[in-house]
Amino acid sequence: MSERVTISTCQRRLAVAWLMGGGLLFLVVVAQTMAGYYGDRAKSAWSWLLPTIMPTLSLIVGAVVTQKPESTATVDRLAYRISLGLSLCYLLLALATIAAQPFSGMGALDFMSTSNLWLGPLQGLLGISLGVFFGSRQS
Amino acid sequence: MVHTRKVALILACFITGALGLASCPIKSPSTSIPPPPPPPPAPTVTLSAEPSIVEKGKSVTLTWSSENAAELQLQPGVGRVEAKGSTMVTPMDSITYTLTANGPGGEQNATARITITRPSTSRGPASELEPPKKGKKLAKKNGSSPAKNEAFPQFPWPPPQWTSRYPVPDALVMRTNGRQSTLGEAFDRIKQALDQARIAEWSVYAIDSDGFAVVGRLERIQDDGQPEVERWSAGRTRCKRFTLKCYFEALFKASPGRYRVIVLAVTPRPIVAGPAPPTTETMTKLLKGGAGNLPHEMRGQVVPSSKCEALIYEFYRRSAEDTPALVELSSLEPKQHLVGAGLWQKGDLQQ
Numbered sequence: 001m002s003e004r005v006t007i008s009t010c011q012r013r014l015a016v017a018w019l020m021g022g023g024l025l026f027l028v029v030v031a032q033t034m035a036g037y038y039g040d041r042a043k044s045a046w047s048w049l050l051p052t053i054m055p056t057l058s059l060i061v062g063a064v065v066t067q068k069p070e071s072t073a074t075v076d077r078l079a080y081r082i083s084l085g086l087s088l089c090y091l092l093l094a095l096a097t098i099a100a101q102p103f104s105g106m107g108a109l110d111f112m113s114t115s116n117l118w119l120g121p122l123q124g125l126l127g128i129s130l131g132v133f134f135g136s137r138q139s
Numbered sequence: 140m141v142h143t144r145k146v147a148l149i150l151a152c153f154i155t156g157a158l159g160l161a162s163c164p165i166k167s168p169s170t171s172i173p174p175p176p177p178p179p180p181a182p183t184v185t186l187s188a189e190p191s192i193v194e195k196g197k198s199v200t201l202t203w204s205s206e207n208a209a210e211l212q213l214q215p216g217v218g219r220v221e222a223k224g225s226t227m228v229t230p231m232d233s234i235t236y237t238l239t240a241n242g243p244g245g246e247q248n249a250t251a252r253i254t255i256t257r258p259s260t261s262r263g264p265a266s267e268l269e270p271p272k273k274g275k276k277l278a279k280k281n282g283s284s285p286a287k288n289e290a291f292p293q294f295p296w297p298p299p300q301w302t303s304r305y306p307v308p309d310a311l312v313m314r315t316n317g318r319q320s321t322l323g324e325a326f327d328r329i330k331q332a333l334d335q336a337r338i339a340e341w342s343v344y345a346i347d348s349d350g351f352a353v354v355g356r357l358e359r360i361q362d363d364g365q366p367e368v369e370r371w372s373a374g375r376t377r378c379k380r381f382t383l384k385c386y387f388e389a390l391f392k393a394s395p396g397r398y399r400v401i402v403l404a405v406t407p408r409p410i411v412a413g414p415a416p417p418t419t420e421t422m423t424k425l426l427k428g429g430a431g432n433l434p435h436e437m438r439g440q441v442v443p444s445s446k447c448e449a450l451i452y453e454f455y456r457r458s459a460e461d462t463p464a465l466v467e468l469s470s471l472e473p474k475q476h477l478v479g480a481g482l483w484q485k486g487d488l489q490q
Contacts, residue, residue, distance in 0.1 A: 039458030
């Protein structure tokens with residue numbers, strides 16, 4: 001019998017992680033765009049950022065918003081831990097992609113585009129783990 | 140009763156008629172304004188020469204096509220032609236053919252240049268015909284085999300649109316010991332200036348058979364025309380030593396860049412800019428595509444009306460992510476570029 005934890009707590013923690021990580025990414029790219037860092041190609045930077053954070057962020061925020069506060073539903077602890085761990089890894093890698101731009105030999109936008117090589121598969125794994133997490137819900 | 144039916148019938152007819160009339164398109168002369176006639180389309184015209192470089196005595200096919208042209212003239216020597224077609228020509232010397240299309244929408248021109256080379260009895264290996272990559276290194280190589288320059292690269296003519304131009308005083312290039320310099324002497328003096336400016340990478344092109352152009356390497360410059368510390372770097376300015384200030388600047392600052400290429404053209408022909416502004420890639424290709432030395436046959440030539448003109452191509456990009464674009468009106472004077480690059484001293488350039 002696997003250990004269970006309340007879904008509302010897990011969702012809240014996931015939401016905090018995503019709002020903080022996604023928010024930080026968002027703020028950095030806003031600041032860069034305003035400083036003209038991407039020149040005429042700011043659209044390309046946003047075309048990288050939005051698909052990187054928005055799908056998962058909106059899923060988790062949506063789940064938290066629709067969750068009833070008095071709900072006593074539980075989820076599998078392992079599924080939760082894997083989801084949280086993968087989320088943190090993913091957000092750190094996305095942040096590292098931006099933070100490493102000054103050291104990258106290629107242009108910032110080329111580096112962002114290249115980062116999809118490792119962010120893409122990780123996003124896939126994260127999607128699976130969140131599917132298991134929500135699927136393990138029991139009232 | 141019958142009366143009521145008649146009234147109803149008349150009303151029905153009237154309504155049906157009114158509806159029918161309403162649905163008819165009625166042209167009212169007082170309200171309809173005829174649309175203005177569309178402006179006549181501008182003519183379009185293309186002209187190409189195949190092959191564009193041939194040995195003397197061989198034929199070249201000129202092919203053209205046009206649209207919206209009432210009259211087409213192919214000059215020199217061909218005259219009026221049809222909207223589409225081709226013809227064979229056998230020019231004795233390098234020549235530029237111009238196709239002029241006239242129509243109600245205006246006039247358009249297209250040009251095709253044919254370069255004539257001397258017939259050779261023995262052709263060198265293909266590698267010797269390929270343009271050299273670097274100036275100095277290959278200058279020696281070319282210098283040792285001066286006879287193998289039949290396919291000497293030609294500078295694109297008209298030259299790409301520039302930012303600014305400056306006639307280099309004759310005393311600096313075109314006059315030696317009080318007389319007109321030979322092309323070889325002019326070339327040597329330009330080489331000397333390039334050495335002085337530490338522009339080690341350059342290449343040379345022929346302008347027809349009585350002129351040449353030396354293309355220097357793209358360099359990054361400051362706002363005053365002096366070279367940047369990282370003069371030959373096209374990317375973002377990097378931190379020499381890691382500090383947080385430098386890191387955040389590199390993460391958030393746009394890193395704009397100003398670049399320049401100087402072309403020194405020696406020719407008796409009037410220099411008129413081509414229609415298209417070049418990109419930094421175009422200029423880099425020009426640098427790579429030229430030769431490393433002047434052909435031996437050209438060195439001894441004295442072309443009395445030759446002038447040396449500096450064509451300055453300045454590029455600017457707002458951010459490291461942007462493609463640099465040609466600056467059409469620079470804040471720098473051409474002299475500032477030449478002095479800034481280190482080619483000549485300010486006093487030397489006083490006319």
